[in-house]
Amino acid sequence: MSAPLIDKYRKMASFDWKKLKAVVEGEEHVRLKAEVVAKMKSEPIFHRDYRVLSREEQREVVHQRWKKIVEWGLFKDPYSDLENFHALTETLEAYDQGTSARLFLHGNVFGAAVKSMGTERHKELVEKIENNEIVGAFCLTEIGHGSNTAEVQTTATFDNGQLVFNCPSIGAIKCWAGNLSHSATHVVVYAQLHVGGKNEGLHGFVIQVRCPRTFQTLPGITIGDMGSKPGCWQGVENGWMEFKNHRAPLSALLNKGCDITPDGKYVTSFKSASEKQSVSLGTLSVGRLGIIAKGMMACTFASTIAIRYSVARRQFGPEKGAENEIPVLEYPLQQYRLFPYLSAAICIRIFQKTFVEKFTEYMMRVMMGEKSEELSEFSKEVHALSSGAKPVATWLGVESLGEARKACGGHGFLHMSRLNTLRDDNDPSQTFEGENFMILQQTSNILLGKVTSLGSINTPMSTMSFLNSTPSKFSSWTSNPVNDALSAYRYLTYHLLQTTSSEAKKLKQSGKNSFEVRNEIQVHRAVNLSVAYTEHTMIDWVQKFVEEVEDVTLKAVLQKVLNLFSLFLLERHLATLYITGYASGGKFGEELREKLRRAVADIKPESMALVDSIAPDDFILNSALGASDGKAYDHIMEEFRKYTNEQPRWVCDLAQFLQKRSQSSKL
Numbered sequence: 001m002s003a004p005l006i007d008k009y010r011k012m013a014s015f016d017w018k019k020l021k022a023v024v025e026g027e028e029h030v031r032l033k034a035e036v037v038a039k040m041k042s043e044p045i046f047h048r049d050y051r052v053l054s055r056e057e058q059r060e061v062v063h064q065r066w067k068k069i070v071e072w073g074l075f076k077d078p079y080s081d082l083e084n085f086h087a088l089t090e091t092l093e094a095y096d097q098g099t100s101a102r103l104f105l106h107g108n109v110f111g112a113a114v115k116s117m118g119t120e121r122h123k124e125l126v127e128k129i130e131n132n133e134i135v136g137a138f139c140l141t142e143i144g145h146g147s148n149t150a151e152v153q154t155t156a157t158f159d160n161g162q163l164v165f166n167c168p169s170i171g172a173i174k175c176w177a178g179n180l181s182h183s184a185t186h187v188v189v190y191a192q193l194h195v196g197g198k199n200e201g202l203h204g205f206v207i208q209v210r211c212p213r214t215f216q217t218l219p220g221i222t223i224g225d226m227g228s229k230p231g232c233w234q235g236v237e238n239g240w241m242e243f244k245n246h247r248a249p250l251s252a253l254l255n256k257g258c259d260i261t262p263d264g265k266y267v268t269s270f271k272s273a274s275e276k277q278s279v280s281l282g283t284l285s286v287g288r289l290g291i292i293a294k295g296m297m298a299c300t301f302a303s304t305i306a307i308r309y310s311v312a313r314r315q316f317g318p319e320k321g322a323e324n325e326i327p328v329l330e331y332p333l334q335q336y337r338l339f340p341y342l343s344a345a346i347c348i349r350i351f352q353k354t355f356v357e358k359f360t361e362y363m364m365r366v367m368m369g370e371k372s373e374e375l376s377e378f379s380k381e382v383h384a385l386s387s388g389a390k391p392v393a394t395w396l397g398v399e400s401l402g403e404a405r406k407a408c409g410g411h412g413f414l415h416m417s418r419l420n421t422l423r424d425d426n427d428p429s430q431t432f433e434g435e436n437f438m439i440l441q442q443t444s445n446i447l448l449g450k451v452t453s454l455g456s457i458n459t460p461m462s463t464m465s466f467l468n469s470t471p472s473k474f475s476s477w478t479s480n481p482v483n484d485a486l487s488a489y490r491y492l493t494y495h496l497l498q499t500t501s502s503e504a505k506k507l508k509q510s511g512k513n514s515f516e517v518r519n520e521i522q523v524h525r526a527v528n529l530s531v532a533y534t535e536h537t538m539i540d541w542v543q544k545f546v547e548e549v550e551d552v553t554l555k556a557v558l559q560k561v562l563n564l565f566s567l568f569l570l571e572r573h574l575a576t577l578y579i580t581g582y583a584s585g586g587k588f589g590e591e592l593r594e595k596l597r598r599a600v601a602d603i604k605p606e607s608m609a610l611v612d613s614i615a616p617d618d619f620i621l622n623s624a625l626g627a628s629d630g631k632a633y634d635h636i637m638e639e640f641r642k643y644t645n646e647q648p649r650w651v652c653d654l655a656q657f658l659q660k661r662s663q664s665s666k667l
């Protein structure tokens, strides 16, 4: 049985989805993505079915795909061709995060670390990285330390003009580094630098770990694999590495801002240990911006697959008889569970794109060598927002895939739906490049640092200026739910800032040290503060984007999308809004919920065209339930039929066993 209803739903929309796609993503981005997809379709190595590959198969296929992309020469420096970089990045991330991890870990993590922390001394190596003559991995995490990077235990000791690397304990063994198990010839490794018996703290080094011809590890280095992992991560070579007196040349030290003289003296231009650490770990914050897009892609896949399937799937109806059954998308509850993630997919995309534009402006100024108060304020603001937006986006993304899987019932559990695999693929985005709860503390620390300048806060992206004036309490709803939501968020953020700050003061006065204070203000206070600030900025930036859209039809549909996104996020703070005194009595909450239900219902006629505007090409989506023709049952059966005649060898054993059982029961 096929499901032709999808076209009926497409016709309900008030707008042309292709026009909306061009407005939201940009025409050039859409064209470039289509070009990459066409290239991939033409290469057999990118063709795939729903078969679950073994770890070895998956790694080999990732390797072959990586080789093809390198041969195509599509992957360029993001700052030399940003548009091209984004189109390729998005397509690969959507196709398979295992393949994209392989490329990014080399170019954008390992390579970026060498470029940002290295000097002229590393120029030749940078050329090799760019030509893909070597393969790189990034080794920061150890068995005993991940988040607390300052305490990593691997040592690099200056000895007779060389650096000697050691892991003094099991906890100091490097782990989790992608590309490391089999492929990496070089790594960026972080270690405590010891010179003349003194620990100079955490530093980055670049060293060769394998011979690029034999792939044998160099003396003093043992490398292994970390075993099986869920989803696409099976294809990523996350490895461990132990050093035992491995000797490397002094040039291994990534020496921007620091060095060791030939006679063994450590010299640095850093004014403090924290400045040194922030430069050596600065490369990490760039990654957070990219990971926001993982959250957006997760919401995109979840809503595309689940909403298309919800039209093909009919259950119950006003009257008896299968012919009277209605698509499950008709149920308000199903809409309420799915449409918010559809709105999140669109809003996070708009937010992330705006953020990347602002970040690029910031990076250009850094690369031009600017050193100003304003630029350092810019850096802080970028850090605060990226550390808040990465958790907000990735939590929403993983949550959306779980909800979509349940919304697709039993068939959602099939591997061919891709929902559980995608959930596994996206799961670690909540942990790597800064564990979500840990980096939210960085956002709240920066916000709390502003308490003394309330009234005169002036930051380059203006994300905190609203804190300058005392926000007012709820009085009544207006005709614009987004403005209403923003007012509520301003109140919420302001009050969370005040209560978190006064709680910290109280704890300090009671004799707690700053470590204790920081820990005790997290629950219900600092964490919520970071989330509220971030969501306010997201909504605010998307609203500014919508205001600029000229086409009235597209503007109207985007407004509906943003209405839903704002109310959906705000409703999650309902209890805190009441606790902080924004409103009293049930009316505000009742009305908020009623507006949320209304916003969901407003999306229904637009939903299928909205899905079409965000959905990746079927080749990339690769979901039997979410294909654009809406024929979920046909695709499911096509796959089922592949398995019907396979009789496993143990069936003979089963037959014999049953026979034995029946004979013994007759005795």
Ligand SMILES: Cc1cc2nc3c(=O)[nH]c(=O)nc-3n(C[C@H](O)[C@H](O)[C@H](O)COP(=O)(O)OP(=O)(O)OC[C@H]3O[C@@H](n4cnc5c(N)ncnc54)[C@H](O)[C@@H]3O)c2cc1C
Binding pocket: 105, 138, 139, 140, 141, 144, 145, 146, 147, 148, 175, 176, 177, 178, 233, 238, 428, 431, 432, 433, 434, 435, 437, 438
């Ligand atoms: C798929 C994957 C790929 C990875 N790739 C790489 C790679 O290529 N290179 C690399 O170096 N690393 C990599 N990592 C490692 C990753 O960066 C770390 O796992 C991450 O930084 C979190 O550190 P952790 O595992 O030590 O967590 P922990 O810090 O041990 O956190 C455990 C829990 O404790 C909580 N916690 C810790 N401290 C505090 C605190 N002060 N207050 C409140 N709660 C706290 C955390 O919130 C978390 O819930 C990868 C990880 C994964 C899963």
